[in-house]
Each structure stands twice: as C-alpha cells, then as structure tokens.
Amino acid sequence: MEIYxxxxxxxxxxxxxxxxxxxxxxxxxxxxxxKIKSLESSLGxxxxxxxxxxxxxxxxxxxxxxxxxxxxxxxxxxxxxxxQIKQGKFSRLCIxxxxxxxxxxxxxxxxxxxxxxxxxxxxxxxxxxxxxxHQAITMGxxxxxxxxxxxxxxxxxxxxxxxxxxxxxxxxxxxRLANCPWLSLKQLTSEVWVFPAAETPERxxxxxxxxxxxxxxxxxxxxxxxxxxxxxxPFLTQGHYLxxxxxxxxxxxxxxxxxxxxxxxxxxxxFRLYMLTPKQLSKANHRQQSxxxxxxxxxxxxxxxxxxxxxxPEYTRLIKKAxxxxxxxxxxxxxVPPVFSGAVTTVHLQSPRLFVRRSNTDTPETLTLTxxxxxKTIQTVTAxxxxxxxxLLEHFLPRTGRYSKTEYQIQWRDFTSGAPIVAELQSxxxxxxxxxxxxxxxxxVSPPDSTSPLAKTKLISFVASNSDGAGNTIIVPDRSSLSxxxxxxxxxxxxxxxxxxxxxxxRTLSRTNLLQEVTLTSxxxxxxxxxxxxxxxxxxxxxxxxxxxxxxxxxRFRRLLDADLxxxxxxxxxxxxxxxxxxxxxxxIAYLKALxxxxxxxxxxxSALSLVSNWVRLDPEIVAKTLDYHRSDGSGLFFPETQIRxxxxxxxxxxxxxxxxxxxxxxxxxxxxxxxxxxATAVNSFDNPNTD
Numbered sequence: 001m002e003i004y005x006x007x008x009x010x011x012x013x014x015x016x017x018x019x020x021x022x023x024x025x026x027x028x029x030x031x032x033x034x035k036i037k038s039l040e041s042s043l044g045x046x047x048x049x050x051x052x053x054x055x056x057x058x059x060x061x062x063x064x065x066x067x068x069x070x071x072x073x074x075x076x077x078x079x080x081x082x083x084q085i086k087q088g089k090f091s092r093l094c095i096x097x098x099x100x101x102x103x104x105x106x107x108x109x110x111x112x113x114x115x116x117x118x119x120x121x122x123x124x125x126x127x128x129x130x131x132x133x134h135q136a137i138t139m140g141x142x143x144x145x146x147x148x149x150x151x152x153x154x155x156x157x158x159x160x161x162x163x164x165x166x167x168x169x170x171x172x173x174x175x176r177l178a179n180c181p182w183l184s185l186k187q188l189t190s191e192v193w194v195f196p197a198a199e200t201p202e203r204x205x206x207x208x209x210x211x212x213x214x215x216x217x218x219x220x221x222x223x224x225x226x227x228x229x230x231x232x233x234p235f236l237t238q239g240h241y242l243x244x245x246x247x248x249x250x251x252x253x254x255x256x257x258x259x260x261x262x263x264x265x266x267x268x269x270x271f272r273l274y275m276l277t278p279k280q281l282s283k284a285n286h287r288q289q290s291x292x293x294x295x296x297x298x299x300x301x302x303x304x305x306x307x308x309x310x311x312x313p314e315y316t317r318l319i320k321k322a323x324x325x326x327x328x329x330x331x332x333x334x335x336v337p338p339v340f341s342g343a344v345t346t347v348h349l350q351s352p353r354l355f356v357r358r359s360n361t362d363t364p365e366t367l368t369l370t371x372x373x374x375x376k377t378i379q380t381v382t383a384x385x386x387x388x389x390x391x392l393l394e395h396f397l398p399r400t401g402r403y404s405k406t407e408y409q410i411q412w413r414d415f416t417s418g419a420p421i422v423a424e425l426q427s428x429x430x431x432x433x434x435x436x437x438x439x440x441x442x443x444x445v446s447p448p449d450s451t452s453p454l455a456k457t458k459l460i461s462f463v464a465s466n467s468d469g470a471g472n473t474i475i476v477p478d479r480s481s482l483s484x485x486x487x488x489x490x491x492x493x494x495x496x497x498x499x500x501x502x503x504x505x506x507r508t509l510s511r512t513n514l515l516q517e518v519t520l521t522s523x524x525x526x527x528x529x530x531x532x533x534x535x536x537x538x539x540x541x542x543x544x545x546x547x548x549x550x551x552x553x554x555x556r557f558r559r560l561l562d563a564d565l566x567x568x569x570x571x572x573x574x575x576x577x578x579x580x581x582x583x584x585x586x587x588x589i590a591y592l593k594a595l596x597x598x599x600x601x602x603x604x605x606x607s608a609l610s611l612v613s614n615w616v617r618l619d620p621e622i623v624a625k626t627l628d629y630h631r632s633d634g635s636g637l638f639f640p641e642t643q644i645r646x647x648x649x650x651x652x653x654x655x656x657x658x659x660x661x662x663x664x665x666x667x668x669x670x671x672x673x674x675x676x677x678x679x680a681t682a683v684n685s686f687d688n689p690n691t692d
Contacts (some may be wrong), residue, residue, distance in 0.1 A: 001236055003075050005039040006068050008032055009047060013065040035556035047065075074140070082567050092121040093301040096133050096142030098201055099228060102126035104248035105163065106146060107271065113308055120301045128227070129199035132353055137276055139172040143302050145276035147200035149247065150351035161272035164348065167205055170243040170250060172236050177262065184265035186215070192222040193242045194235040201352075206244055208352035209266050212394040219632040226530060233259070246271075268390045269349045269600055272318075275309055283519045347597040347686055349395060367403075369393075369587065370411040372421040372433040375616055378546045378626035379464040379471065379638035380572050382598040383434045385615050388412055390601065392581040392594035398586040417544075418442075419498035426454035431580045432591060434463060436471075436501025436544055437652055443575050444673050445664045457575040458675040461592055462645070464572050464627060464638040471570035471637050474560040476540040482560060485512050494523040494538040503656055505542040507568070508561070510659050545637045546626040550618070568655065569648045572638075585678065592642075592682035602627070642683075644676055 011021040012032065022029045040047050044202065047061035057065060081092070087512040097106050102124065110124055125142055125680040127133040130149045136142045138156055148165065151157040171178050195217065196202040210216055217223070224241065226232045229249040236250075237258055243250075251260040309315065352527075373384030387393050397408055413430070415421050420441030425443050435443060443457045474493065476482045482491070495502050502520075509515040521538060541559060574595070581588050602608045613620040628636020649670060657665040 001039060001042050003071065005035050005042075006064075006071060008035040009039055009061075010068050010072070012036060012048070012055075013057060013061065017058075018055070019551050028045060039244045054320045063111055079567065081226045091119060091301070093305060094123045094125065094142045095144050095146070095305070096125045096127060098130060098133060099126050099147040100146060100148065100201065100246055100248045101130055101146045101273070104227075104251050105165075109305075109309060110141060111399060113305055115305060116308070117301065120304075122301075128197070130201055130204065131199055133276075134354060137278065140243065140278075143277075143393070144305060147274055147276060148248070148271060149204060149354055150274050150350075151276055151354055152351070153354055156278060158277050159274040160277075161274045161318060162309055162312070163273040164270040164318060165273055166247045166261075166270055167202065167244065167264065167267040168247060169264050170232075170236060170245045170254075171258050171262065172240055173257050175242075175259050175301075177242075178260050180262055182265065182611060183262055185210070186213070186266075189215075189219050190221060191242050192239070193220050193244070194224045194226055195220075196229070196232070196237075197225060197227045197245055202246055202249075203243060204352040204354075205246075205267075205271065209391075209395070212397075213266065213391050226249050233534060234348040241498055248273075265351070265389065266391055268392075268605070269347050269597060271349050272351065274351075275306070277306075277592070283358070330682045364405050366407050366409060367584075367587075368409045368411060370413060370429065370431050371485065371591075372413050372415055372424060372430045374416065374418070374434060375414045376416065376547070376618070377436075377544065377572070378612075378616065378618070378623050381612055381616065381627065382602055382640050383463045383572075383574060383595055384412065384414075386598040386602060386612065387591075387594045389611075389615055390598065392597050393591060396593040396597075403586070417496040417499045419496065422498065425457055425575065425577055428455045428577060428579075430577065432574060432576045432588075433457075434572065434574055435648075436500030436503075437570055438500045438656065439498050440573050440670065441503075441649075441653060441656065441665055442498055448661070450665060456578040457673070458578050458581050459573055459575050459641045459644065459649075459673055460581070460588060460678045461574045461595060463595070463642070464640050465645070465648075466570045466638050468567045469504075469570050472501040472542065472544045474505065474540050474542050475557045476560050477556050478556055478562060480540070480558075482540060485509075485514065485560070488514060488540070488560075489517045491539040492519045492521055492538050492653045493542055494521050495542040496523050496544075500572075501542045501544040503652070504544075504570070506659050506662075507655050515659070546618070546622050548624055561604050567646075569645070571645070571648060573644070581675070581678070588678050589682050589685075592679050593685060596642065596682060596686065599642070602640060642679055644674055646670060646674060646678045648676070 008021070008025060008027075011024055013017060015021050015024070018029050018032050022032045025032065025544065036047065043060070045060050046058050048055040051056060095106070095110070106124065110122065113120070114122060125136065125193075127136065130147055133142075133145055133147055134151060134154065134157070137145045137151075138154075145157075146162075150159045150161075153157060153592075169177075169183055177183065195206065202442055207217060210219075224235060226235065229245060232243050232245065233250060233253055236243050237253070247261065250259055254261060371384070374380055375385050388628065393410060394408070397403075399406070413424075418433075418435045419442075421430065421433040421435055422439050422443045425433045426446070433443065444459070446454050474488075483490065493505065495505055497520075505520065506515065508516055520542075523538075523541060523543070540559075574592075576588055602612070605611075609620050613623050616623070625636060627638050627640065653665050653668060653670075656662045
C-alpha cells in the first residue's frame, strides 16, 4: 500500500464519488479508478460497493477511512523531522507520564531541560492510567515515558529504574492516627478509607499487595473511590478519611503540614520509578549501552533528555544503593562489618503487573510451604517473625510460569530449640529450617542410631553471627558458689540437647578435660524465662542467646562464662530439604529475598526494635543486646548477615567431630552441602537496577 494510494482513497471516501475526487485531486476519473483498484488489489479486498453510479464503503473501507488519516499525519511528521535532521536540528520532543509523576516528580526535570535547551519544542502529556500511557508509547504518540510501573510484560518497551518512591498511609495532621510511627492495613479494614481509581499505579500496587496477602478491596467496609489525588485531599482534611497514596502525591499538602504520611507494614520498602523507551531505541538511548559518538547524540533531544535524567541525584543514589524510606533512617556511626551482605543491598518491592491477567478456569494447584523457626531466638528474627509480620515471603513468591496456577499455603512452625527442627527436616515434615551452628551440622547427617535413610538438607545462607563466640554461655544462680569451669566437676548442667549451646558446652568441657566429670541433662521441659534460684533443679544451665539474658535480666542468675574459650565464631543459618530445593529453586530464592529484605528493614528502620519487641513479647533491652541493629558500639551479641563462612563451618566440624558421639560430622561434604548459588541469585535480583 502506497501513501499516495491512501490519499486518493480518502478523497473518494470523503466525496463517495470518483468524479468529484478526481476534480479535487486534479486527476482524470480513470486515473482515480486505477489507483483505487491497485489499492484494493494490494489489500486483497474491496473498499467500495458499486451500486450503479453510486458507491458505498465496505467494512474494510470504513476502517481505512478512520485509521488512514493517522498514517497521512505520520508521513507528514516524518518528512518534517527528516528535513530537520538533514538541516542539523531536531526541534520537538514529547514526554508522557502518569498523573502523579506529572505533578510531583517530573516538573523540575522539565524545567531544567527547558533552561538548557530553550530551542526545543517540549511537550508533556499526562495519563490517568498506565494502560493509556502504554498505548501512547507503543503508538508513537510520546517518545519517552515515566511510570511507577515496570512495563516488563511488553517486549516493545524498555524499562530503566531512575528513582524510588514509597506507598504509604496519608491522614490529616490532626487525625487520631497521625502520630503513629507504623501501621498495618490488616489492622485498619474497619476504618473509613478513600482509595485511588482503577488502573492507576497506586490502585495496581494496592490490589496486587492485597491479593498476595489473601485480602481484597471489599474487605475495607467503608470506602470511597476518587479519580485523582487532588480529589482525595478534601476527604482526608475535611472528612478525616484514611488515604492510600504514593510519596509522589499530595506533596504540597504534606509540606504545609495539612497531611502526614505514615509507613505501612505491608509496604515497608521502596518501589522503583521507571523511564520507558521503545525497545528499538533503547540501545542508542541508554548511556551505558550507547556506541554512538557524543557529537551525534548531542543533536538528539531524546538523548539529551535521557542524559539529564541520568544526571539527577536520585538516579545516582539508586545506582549507589543508598537506603531510602518514608521514615527517617538512623545514622550509622561505625563501619558495617564486611560479612553483613544485607547492608550493601538496597531492597525494593516488585512492581505490579501492568494489566490484570485473565482468571484461569483450571483448578489451581495448592503448594504448602512449611518453615521451622525459633521466635524467641532473637538472632534469627530476620528469618522468621519479621518476614511473617511484613508479609515478605508472600510478596516474593513466584506467581508466573509454572507457578501461575499455584495457590500458596504458608505454615510457620515455632520451636524452642533446634533438635525438633532437625528431626522434622529429616522426616520431610519441614521444607526450610532456621538453626544454630551445631543443629545445622546435625541436619546434614543421619544420627548414629538411625535405622532408615533420612532426608538430606542444603545450607543456603547464614542469618546472624558472632565472631567471638559469645552467643552461648553457662549461667548459674546469682548466689551460687560456682565461679569457674573447674567448679563444675561432679555437677549437673542442664542444656537443650542438639542445640548450639549443647555444641558449645561439649567443646568447652572436652577442651578442659571435664567432659566425663560433668553430667549433662536435658532442659527441654523447662521454661527458662520462668526460672528462679529456688526452683532450679540443676547446678547451672548452658543455653543460647537470648535465653540466658532473659534468665539473668532481674539479677537472679549470672554468667559463668562470658564467651567461648577459644572464641570460635557462632552462627545461625538456613537449611532447606534437598528434594524441595531441587523441585522448587524459585521458592528457595524467594525466601532468601525475603530474608535479605527483613535484614535491611531491621538495620535501617528506627521503629524496628520496638516493633520486634512487641512481636516476640520480650523487653526491647534484651532484643537490642541480642541482635545489634544500630551498629554504633558493637555491643550486641549477634549481627545480621547472610554470607556463609565455610572456614567457620569447617572449624566447628573439626572440633565437634573429635568428641565421642559426633564422629558422623566428618561425613559432611561441604562442597555438596553448602549451596550459595541460591543466595547469589537473590542478592543479584536487588543489586541489578535493570531487573526486579
């Protein structure tokens, strides 16, 4: 089909007469008829019904009459722009964005561009929905787009994250909830809400997150829907509604202290803001991929605008992974230990899908994921209770591809020590377990008295560590006459068998030749936090943090040991049942992404200490002493980390395997047991700014 043929067709369609069209085009009637026949031949269909001397458009003809002028306009624009390029200038640029970005983020960049390139005709189109923005980009109506949603589902568009923002609760400054440092959507379903309109980025993010948590908008019984953030403001300020919005919205009202933003538990991390370009332009337009000379690029307004965006401090912060949140972050006054991988990873929540998928009529597959954790073992809260409370595992679980029909059932099982977790991992009742150093090793081997083969595990990550071995200790009643290890001869020490404390006391007694002189008895049926010197059935207790802190918190008990005699590092880690890891590697990676996010949240969120204390029902002082999150003076027993230290694992095996009853630990093949690829993939998903 030729453009001139189309022009002739449109003229005939306008007049519904070959003769009148010929006069208007200054052609002969046979010439017009020939052009129409040629066009119909190339399209393989008739465009007109011939009714004697009259003609009428066919359905295809009607469509071409409606769509044809767009092609004529495109030809005209292309010719104009080609001429401008030939003359060394290209003077027009059209930007598209969502309404929130048009009001809260983009204006300062538009101003900078106009100041730097005053001769360029710059146009910015605002779209109320991400669907309409997507259409504008694919139809060529805009050359560059900005949105809060990653267009990852569409091959024709390239997304590049250029900044971050948050979703939060917005209320009037005099609202009864205005001074709350932290709230949860689950706690607010009975409140009066105002929500954004359908297909806006805010609505997509909200509905996606609610779906992950098995909630829906209808669970909020009192709700209003508004079509724009400006309409939301009266509901908030005058009606004292609760509002859901992004940090890009209602900025003037918040700066004037009319409204305040409150972090939401379900939206504890940042989202990314994306720059969108047609895929065919991405290699030429993205600075880091471009092979064109700077002289050539300087003549292109599109590249000039992209360069200006990439020079913004916000993009620099994104690349450098500087933490950002709705709440102000504490200043870290000392360097972060290099083993803490969470501190160098900026976590973000995944962008919601642009369009809602059609519901599948097939029966969904239910997949049950069972995890064994120790809530009261504070050094492991980032692997359990924090992930639970923030709904992080639900967010990162795979929901596309082979998991597109999967419905997840997550079962968190809480244990007081590691031995039952090991047993249930090996009997395939647990998929993932969080354990201290000694039970971690026991999960890799079968017990000496085992009569049947047990499930194998893989060590996939550390959770927390203490480099001087102070995580386990021996405590005695405050008025006890015991003051040294040697005083333990012929004494009874209670210990949770197969725990990290059990490993510590075996190594300690063996090293001091006291292993045969001290009786070890099980503490499994005792409640250490309720111990008093009067009801103490043993001379002392060997326990892991923080339970010795709980027992000595009111001065009733004291430590007999301050640290491991040889300062052998102690650690906690995550093991996964080998078969489960082989069948569902994406789920294992999702859990590790949730762990990384939980650790980042714990060390950067000011209210984390008080929140965790409430969740585990322990005194904040005990939580702070056990898992240091300020990192100011290094006073905590443990620090969050994920990096697996094979040298520490090896040293534990060497010392424990020399103790009678632990010879089977020599059978562990560390190169096979330790699987660090899962963690590397999880970390890379956050560290790479071009991927979610």
